[in-house]
Amino acid sequence: MDAFDWGAVPAALPFLLDGMQLSLLLLAVGMLGGTALGLLVALLRLFGPRIPAAIAAAYVDGLRAIPLVLVLFWFYFLVPLAIGRPVGALPSALIAFVIFEAAYYSEIIRAGIGSVRSGQWQAAQALGMTRGQTLRLVVLPQALRAMLPILVTQAVILFQDTSLVYVIGLRDFMTATSISAEEGGRLVEFYAFAALVYLIVCSAGTELAHALQRRRSA
Amino acid sequence: MTYNWDWAILVREPFLGWLIAGTGLTLAIAGLGWAIALTVGVIVGIGRTVANRPIRAASAIYVQVFRNIPLLVQMFLWYFVLPELLPTAWGHWLKRDLPAPEFWTAVVALGLFTAARIAEQVRSGIRTVPQGQTQAALASGLRATQTLRLVVLPQCFRIILPPLTSELLTTIKNSSLALTIGVLELTAQSRQIESNTFHGFEAFTAATAIYLAIATLVRLAMRRFEAGRSMPQAKQAPPMALREA
Numbered sequence: 001m002d003a004f005d006w007g008a009v010p011a012a013l014p015f016l017l018d019g020m021q022l023s024l025l026l027l028a029v030g031m032l033g034g035t036a037l038g039l040l041v042a043l044l045r046l047f048g049p050r051i052p053a054a055i056a057a058a059y060v061d062g063l064r065a066i067p068l069v070l071v072l073f074w075f076y077f078l079v080p081l082a083i084g085r086p087v088g089a090l091p092s093a094l095i096a097f098v099i100f101e102a103a104y105y106s107e108i109i110r111a112g113i114g115s116v117r118s119g120q121w122q123a124a125q126a127l128g129m130t131r132g133q134t135l136r137l138v139v140l141p142q143a144l145r146a147m148l149p150i151l152v153t154q155a156v157i158l159f160q161d162t163s164l165v166y167v168i169g170l171r172d173f174m175t176a177t178s179i180s181a182e183e184g185g186r187l188v189e190f191y192a193f194a195a196l197v198y199l200i201v202c203s204a205g206t207e208l209a210h211a212l213q214r215r216r217s218a
Numbered sequence: 219m220t221y222n223w224d225w226a227i228l229v230r231e232p233f234l235g236w237l238i239a240g241t242g243l244t245l246a247i248a249g250l251g252w253a254i255a256l257t258v259g260v261i262v263g264i265g266r267t268v269a270n271r272p273i274r275a276a277s278a279i280y281v282q283v284f285r286n287i288p289l290l291v292q293m294f295l296w297y298f299v300l301p302e303l304l305p306t307a308w309g310h311w312l313k314r315d316l317p318a319p320e321f322w323t324a325v326v327a328l329g330l331f332t333a334a335r336i337a338e339q340v341r342s343g344i345r346t347v348p349q350g351q352t353q354a355a356l357a358s359g360l361r362a363t364q365t366l367r368l369v370v371l372p373q374c375f376r377i378i379l380p381p382l383t384s385e386l387l388t389t390i391k392n393s394s395l396a397l398t399i400g401v402l403e404l405t406a407q408s409r410q411i412e413s414n415t416f417h418g419f420e421a422f423t424a425a426t427a428i429y430l431a432i433a434t435l436v437r438l439a440m441r442r443f444e445a446g447r448s449m450p451q452a453k454q455a456p457p458m459a460l461r462e463a
Contacts, residue, residue, distance in 0.1 A: 065387070065433035066426050067394035070405045074426075077418040081221065160288035167398065174290060187298045195287045195295060202286035 005186060009193050012180040019176025020197075022090075026162040026172065029094050031155055034101025041106035046113060047131075056106075063103035069167050071100045076168045089170045101158060108154060112147035113139060149213040156205035160198065173197070227417050228424050240407030241428055247324050247393040247403060252386060254329025255336050262333060263340025264366065277337065284334035289395050293327045297399045324396035332389050339381050343374035376449045383440040387433055404428060 044056040063071065075096035080086050116139045124134040163174035171179070174194060181190035227233055265277030284292070297320070301309035312319060347370050355365040397406035408425035412418035 062426075062430065065391075066429045067391040067405055069394040069397065070408070070422065070425055070429070073405065073409055073412075073418075074422050077412065077422065156286070160286075163288040163290045164395075166290060174288070178294075181298075187294075188302050191291065191294050191299050195291050198288055198291060199283065199286050203282060206282070206286060 004189055005184075006189055008180070008184045008186045009189055012176075012184075012190070015180060016173060016176050019171050019173040022165075022170065023159070023162045023172040023174075026093065026097055026165065027155065027159050030097035030101045030158050030162070033094075033098030034105045034158075035109075035151075037098060037102035038105025039109055041102055042109040042113065043135075045106070045110060060103045060106055063100055064107075068096075068100055068161055068164055072096050072164060072168055075099075089165070089168045093165050093168060093170050097158075097162075101154075104154060105151075108147055108150050109143070112143035112150075115146045116142045146216070149209045149216065152205060152209040152212060156202050156209070159205070160202060163198075221419065222417075223419070224415075224417055225420055227411070227415055227420050233411050233415070233421075236402075236407040236411060237404070237424055237428070240402060240404035240425075241432075243321070243396075243401060244390065244393050244404040245432070247321065247328060247396050247401065248386075248390040250325045251328035251332060251393065252389050254326065255332035255385075255389065258330060258333035259336025260340055262337035263344070264371075266337065266341045267344045281334045281337050284331055285338075289327065289331045289392055290398055292331055293324065293395055293399055296327045297323045320396070320400045323399060324393070324401050328389065328392055328396070332385065332392070335385055335388075336382070339378045339385065340374065343378035344370055346377050347373045373449065376447055379440070379444050379448050383437070383444075386440070387436060390432060390436070391429070 041056045041060060045053050045060070048056065072093060075092040076089060079092040079095060120138055120142065121134055124138040125131075129137065162172055165172050166175045166178065169175065177190050177194040181187045184190075228237065262277045262280050265273050266281070268274060287295075301312045303309075304312070316322060351369055351373065352365055355369040356362070360368065393403060394405040396403050397409070402410065404425050408421040411421035411424075415421070
């Protein structure tokens with residue numbers, strides 16, 4: 001066993017930071033885009049006409065049954081085909097994350113809306129609010145508060161999932177780590193460092209989710 | 219968009235054989251990983267609820283570490299890093315002499331990763347069993363281990379059946395990460411067909427359909443298994459509690 005050379009890690013930090021920026025971009029786009037599309041899908045399933053609601057349900061169940069790696073391959077293959085010219089891996093990955101995450105967020109949002117008691121609906125409508133107003137002003141704000149811990153947990157899962165862009169060669173934090181590790185032949189040091197970084201970031205996220213949960217049930 | 223359709227490619231050799239082999243590997247990794255995950259997960263989950271402090275702390279650390287490092291990183295740690303840290307002879311055995319090292323590494327990595335998630339389900343399941351059950355069991359003369367084995371755990375398992383089903387489905391999906399260390403499971407095979415034939419559409423559709431079929435079969439099987447076993451109060455639990463965390 002060779003002696004470890006931890007010096008290689010600080011030397012590669014700027015490169016790894018670039019990777020981390022991409023990971024965070026994927027996280028942000030996945031969260032925001034996924035929530036927006038997920039809200040749409042959830043509303044369609046709950047209040048939409050029968051056929052669009054069934055399509056929305058099939059979308060959610062279908063995407064939740066296949067691995068993210070396969071979804072990434074799908075879009076890496078489909079997006080250039082749809083656009084008609086080669087695009088980098090990044091647009092494909094961003095689209096894949098939004099569409100994949102939306103399936104999960106829509107289930108969280110649907111459960112959140114379901115957790116608001118029906119008396120709230122009745123009271124708001126008795127006050128003369130329309131269904132849209134009730135949803136926007138009464139139900140969604142309460143649902144959001146109920147969902148907050150799970151949304152944070154989902155963000156932690158999503159952040160871990162961003163590492164999977166490794167399979168399409170996108171230079172996120174994980175891929176950058178892997179490149180640096182292979183270059184210098186320092187696999188132990190670099191992968192241990194990556195594990196530590198993910199552990200710290202995700203533990204903080206998990207802790208936040210627990211704190212939010214405790215505050216809610218207190 | 220110009221694209222040459224050729225669905226017949228899926229039933230042509232060697233591609234049909236690739237898909238079948240890939241499906242077999244996906245099921246094998248997920249099945250063996252699930253066995254490890256259940257065993258370790260139940261032990262760690264119980265460990266989080268016992269009175270003994272060091273055991274409780276060790277179980278909590280296990281969950282925190284295995285849940286907060288991405289599965290991809292864990293795969294690499296087991297595959298690339300562990301053999302370097304072990305005594306030379308052991309590392310050598312792992313890399314050279316163990317048959318199908320990638321396969322077994324994927325099974326262990328997936329199993330230990332999933333165990334942390336199952337441990338959390340087991341812990342919350344044990345907490346859901348009313349205190350009165352434990353008190354009554356102890357009062358009627360059962361020892362602590364008997365109480366756990368005969369009274370608490372049977373109820374706990376019935377309560378956590380629905381989330382365990384979704385963990386099983388997640389495990390099947392997560393087995394696809396084995397491709398990062400070179401296991402040619404289902405997703406890898408579909409990717410391989412794509413790069414060999416440029417018929418990505420057909421290849422990925424086949425893989426998607428097989429995953430959907432597996433998920434549907436697992437759901438149906440678990441529903442039959444759950445019928446008559448699930449706890450009445452579990453049905454009334456709010457949908458939020460059933461979400462995989």
